[in-house]
Amino acid sequence: MSLMLLLQTSNGVPMLGLARGGTVVFDTSALSEWDGSRDYRAMVAAGLNAMGASLSDLTAITVDIGPGGMGVTRTGASFANALGFALGLPVLALPAFEMLGAQVATDDRPVVMLRKAARPYVHYGLYRDGQLAHYEHLTRDAAVENLKKLDNFDLAGNVTLDGYEPPLTNAATLQTMLTVARSKPAPAPQARAYPIVEVLE
Template sequence: MTKLTFLLQTSNGVPVMGLAKNDTVIFDSASDATLLGSRDYRSVLQTGLRSIGAELNELTEIFVDIGPGGLGITRTGVAFANGLGFALDIPTIGLPAFDLLGTQLADQTDDPVVIIRKAANPFVHFGIFKAGKLAHYEHCEREIAVKHIQRLDKYAIAGNVDIEGIDAPEVNAATIKTMLKVAKRHAIPDTNARAYPIVEALS
């Protein structure tokens, strides 16, 4: 029986789902325009399994994006992942969106990666990813985030907040390939492990 990893990213507002075998992505819903953004997770998963000739019971681990980001869609994605993990008796591991976004751009630059996502006005989720990890995070007012950015000489930027005088974000979602890369850094916990969405803080 094939051992498959299930990956689900939702916090950017456009759900993407993937299946991987070992270190290789073998299904990515982002490559199919008819599936991209679908919130019918069960149907997309069934389509993915069918496309690679696999069964649901071949899933051995689940990794799900836990935000911060769109609150409703993130919670829905995490709930689906947790429910599936419970039903299959396999672990569900949460991956912070800022780790995913930071890794996505860190593969393209040596500069720090600034990540800024919308929260309840006037607040934002703000982070700085460097040296392979999230070095700073805070839920703060937009003006405070701007001051942090202005202190940096060079940076790449990810997220969904446009700020006058600052470069527009390059991405607001990681690829499934990047998500798998981040997932592989994690030790696999017990089968009863479940994920929890990030609301206003990373802990």
């Protein structure tokens, strides 16, 4: 049984899942007992048990590398890296904004993503034409100036702005994460995840 492990943490509400082929078959975000939990080892064990599987059935590991909450993003990436090292599996690292953009995008509207960072900064991303077109760590005021250059867009993330509709969501589903992961080339044999973190000056 070939299973992919999916771990998404940077939105501050960790989600862990298992996928077989193109379908998520275990998803902690759908199970109330895992609300707010960061016990990734227990989550993995519960998922494998639910599937009647073991660690040896994991053939791929995919993790969200942010930007987002610094502590939880680093912890998630560290867990994925450690598990990958223990099992001899590479780790596929996915930027959170790429997944968030894919979650929200429509055919004709770009997606602007804003996540909180140390004041006065925010994480700013622009998703258009099916890909993450731009990422920048910049001041909130500079982000607003960028928005003024766009005619029509959807907003995602966890930053609200006066005069704009509230963000549609701050998290991609694990099914979207799986879809993005399956669109990527296989990672190099020794690939590991390195979280996107801000530089505090």
